[in-house]
Amino acid sequence: MDPFGTYRSMEPRGALPQQARVLDATSALEEDEVLVDVEYLNVDSASWRQLETSTGGSPDALAARIREIVDEAGKMHNPVTGSGGMLVGRVAGLGRHRVEPPVGTRIATLVSLTATPLVLEDVLEVRPGSEKVRVRGRAILFRSSLYAELPDDLDDSVALGVLDVCGAPAWAARLVSEGMNVVVVGAGGKSGMLTCAQAARKAGPGGRVLGLCWPENTAIAAKDAGAEAVVVDCTDSIAVLESVTEAFGGGVADLVFVCTNVPGCEGGAILSCDDEGEIVFFSMATSFTRAALTAEALGKSCRMTIGNGYVPGHAQLALDLVRSEPRLMERFAS
């Protein structure tokens, strides 16, 4: 058995599970797999937005569409956005060569739902405005699938929300240094807030963290995360550039994080970044070709990084960040 779970890929056979259209989620547990009784799905923000828009957003329609996707694909892989999310559940069984996590442990998956075999028996609760979907179902983790034990001191919803986006602050911790001018595009969402808070710590009093927000009512979240909030439509490239140069006295950013959940934010990010700077794209609505070709079209030589959701130690770093920032904690608890 390979550690990646390719043996469960039905279509195409032998593909990596993330890339398969259909996973076998029903065969018996293999020797190094983990069986999870699923309690919640936490659907990725870009996927959730697409589901709301395409179904009209009623709980019944959302629940039906989610069941339909999972029944067809054997995983919660939104075919339009290509994105997934993560889940929370309790370990229900271990393959015969597997020793952790102990049966009964409550865990959150850190591997995307697009790579997690899933069977849904029922969708129990969908609430408008929440990406958290209460379900009854079973999921499978492979040997390579990352997970985190849920901490005792935090509410489920807080831990879920934080773990879902914990790659973003880890990249901020890695790349921001003292005195930098940082821009966070989409600063009012979950990954944006964590990125702002971590960036503000690392940039220090000599640096700046500008949090671009849209719509206006998300600005308070960015401020709570320690950013200077600026309200601007992040898909309007020229407006973004103007906001950034105005705030930075004519200059642009050393480092840009894109944490939005809407398409079309590449141009503003690229214009806002210094030629020697770097952009880290976390938004699942990012288009590879649009980013590459826009930079080329604008003659901008900045580095552009695909926000890899896995950075060693990311879960602990993000949880500790929220534990130490009461206003962030409130945001994630609400």
Added chain:
Amino acid sequence: MDPFGTYRSMEPRGALPQQARVLDATSALEEDEVLVDVEYLNVDSASWRQLETSTGGSPDALAARIREIVDEAGKMHNPVTGSGGMLVGRVAGLGRHRVEPPVGTRIATLVSLTATPLVLEDVLEVRPGSEKVRVRGRAILFRSSLYAELPDDLDDSVALGVLDVCGAPAWAARLVSEGMNVVVVGAGGKSGMLTCAQAARKAGPGGRVLGLCWPENTAIAAKDAGAEAVVVDCTDSIAVLESVTEAFGGGVADLVFVCTNVPGCEGGAILSCDDEGEIVFFSMATSFTRAALTAEALGKSCRMTIGNGYVPGHAQLALDLVRSEPRLMERFAS
């Protein structure tokens, strides 16, 4: 007038030209624009492949589809792949504030066709197997649009082919260092060959450059570029991993370049890269979400970079590389 040409974006109005669905390619020349009499389009490899597949590949069908795209969008922007290519032509006019390049100069655009206003009067010649399309038409360059004067000592076709992909070897020059183990996925194509040649120079005798090729008849090109050629289906992630570990005696690569023109090469690249390593994606068939989520799903923390086609000095570097490597020169001339 802004330097980016947003004033020619019709749909949506004011968008960056690369992101607009429709450009105004017919209005009078603005003060800092350049008018170009177009001779050739050099269609991007991913786009070309899609056009061939979707039209059946006959010259007439290809020509008709190209005209249709340009008539609708005011630019050669393949709506399926999102990619473009570049063009060669002669400067026919300058806006009243514009002083370069002199009228009559033969240039190649380094800005993508997806951001270049274009009117086609005729498609003169389409040849099966060639991405070069001879046309009669007019294009417009903005103040920010990059171009290169065509060198006297090289055939058009060589210069075009090299300039089209000159970002790739520039990244190899920037990132490869002595003794590195480098993998080039899709080593038999144009960008792959240049990347192999540049990587081999920088890695030196203590390093290795493994060129993964498919189909088998492209292996000779990778060898000519100085790589150790390995024939493997680059969309088969597990087969790619096995080829790489076999060649590197159990290890994986420090640096991976993805230069293919087919979708589905992200998984093999990610599996072939060290956790501390870096992958640079040049293929326009790369999926952002697939790359991000596959890395996360596999628990791989490698750095993943969007191959920005613009690196200062890239055109000169790539042309000099081909000038100094007779076997590469032959390949680009054929």
